[in-house]
Amino acid sequence: MLRRLRTDAAGLAIALVVAFPLYWMALSALKPRADLEAGDPAPFTLAPTLDSFRRVLLVEDFGRYLLNSLGVAAAVVVFSTLCAFLAAVALTRYRFRSRATLLIMVLIAQMVPVEALTIPLFFLMRGIGESVPQLGLNHLGSLVLVHTAFATPLAIWMLRGFVAAVPRELEEASWLDGASSFTFVRRVLFPLTAPGVVATSIFAFIMTWNDFLFATTFIISAQENQTLPVALLSFFRPDENDWGAIMAGSVLMTLPVLVFFLFVQRRLASGLGGAVKG
């Protein structure tokens, strides 16, 4: 009994340490600016204020960057899920010669360190921008393009199992009812794999939402097209960091991911969650 109590106390202490950075983030976002600048060490505040949030959203135009990030992530979710779902259909419900090779290529594509591709992708986007400005450098389209490509391999891999789980008999039944194979895929298969689609969408969303490297490389001079991570970094100013604003911005950026994580938490242990970090 005493031993149980001691391990519980240790577990509780560790949970507090792990949660502390997030607690401090939320606390500092709510502390009055004067307290922060005076280095108030109190782990609580008696005068919580939304001033920092107001400052970020109204003065620093954070709302715009939030919408930019949301837009890019939403577009990536739609495009990557569509590409991945159709590919998963081909790879699980058809038998053809290059099937196994393609599956291995999907797996390898998932492992390509995309960070190393920054240089060629930068020039590719510059080239694309010369003919279609909206998809080139300094435009959000460039981010949609690359993240769709980055999210698709993992999404194919994840959706494969969901698509394969739909019984063959359903396909035969709908064929007998006169449905074409495309109708079957659209009207029967897609709704039945909805849970898988939701899960892959969330992973694609988080991956895109968190990206800093490509956002900072592609959006060079168009400040109005920045996404959250880059905007947050612009709050850092030598020797006069507005920590209240940085923490309020961090809260705004972390919250959506936290909510999504709670949604998919049961799936995390299977190892698929691993792909999100990095």
Add this chain to the structure above:
Amino acid sequence: MATPAPPLRVAGRALARLRRSGRLEPWVYLAPALVVLGALLAYPLYQLVLVSFYDYRQPQVTGAEPLRFSGWANYRTLLADPQFWEVLGNTVVFAGACVTGTLAVGGCLAVLATRLSAWVRTLLFLAALGAWATPAVTGSAVWLFLFDPSLGPVNQALAGLGMTGFEGHSWTYTKWSAFGLVLSQVVWCSFPFVMVTLYAGIRSIPGEVIEAARLDGASTGRIALSVMLPMLRPAMVIVTIQSIIWDFKIFTQIYIMTGGGGIAGQNLVLNVYAYQQAFASGQYGLGSAIGVVTTALLLAISLVYLRVLRRQGEVL
């Protein structure tokens, strides 16, 4: 002499034959993914290798000087540059420390979690979930604030405990202290994956196995070492290799917390080094060569991972 059929008609006939037998259908479904992955993953990968063999700097980008094939020159420059070896060493040591730290913390907490009361375990998992969900950018920002020289709670607490040397102490000033700071952030946000996976692994060991070992007179330590550890091996291999792959290509945390690679580049790792060579110094060819080295190293690790997965019966 028979004249060869016009290529278009041949292609048309082949297409018709494919369609008749329904063999075209999977390719229609595959087309969008193949186009996207081909154009934005395979082609850039090919370009990366290609550019690494060219003398490609700012004058070539603007078109002031012609593009020149330079063979292995970029790689020779790289291998002769002491900074490259230092960066490679940094990367290996830093990634190694991150992997060790993540596995140690995640593993210990997974074992601890099995012995906790349900409500404490829930709290621990919730805290871990929060750390896991935090984006690298915001995690880095928060960590910088916690360890801020004058306003951070860590220095204030240390000074409050009588260690006045920490008043205004900069954690990012010296090389290994800066690496240590980034390391702690990386461990904080990546141990939850290890903990959750290993916890699930421990839970999936049937109670009868442990019971049988105990009846045979095995001690707790012996059971952990000879029964549980071998059964956890598959899960351990996966989390180890995954950790190696992530920690080897860390970019955001280093870039943000050390201000782009630290004082005089003391905290550069391969990815940040390639980025700086290309986008700060305009050495795109050299940056690509570094990118090729990184990719080769990571693909090698990934192939080991692939083999492990296959051996564990992942269906392809």
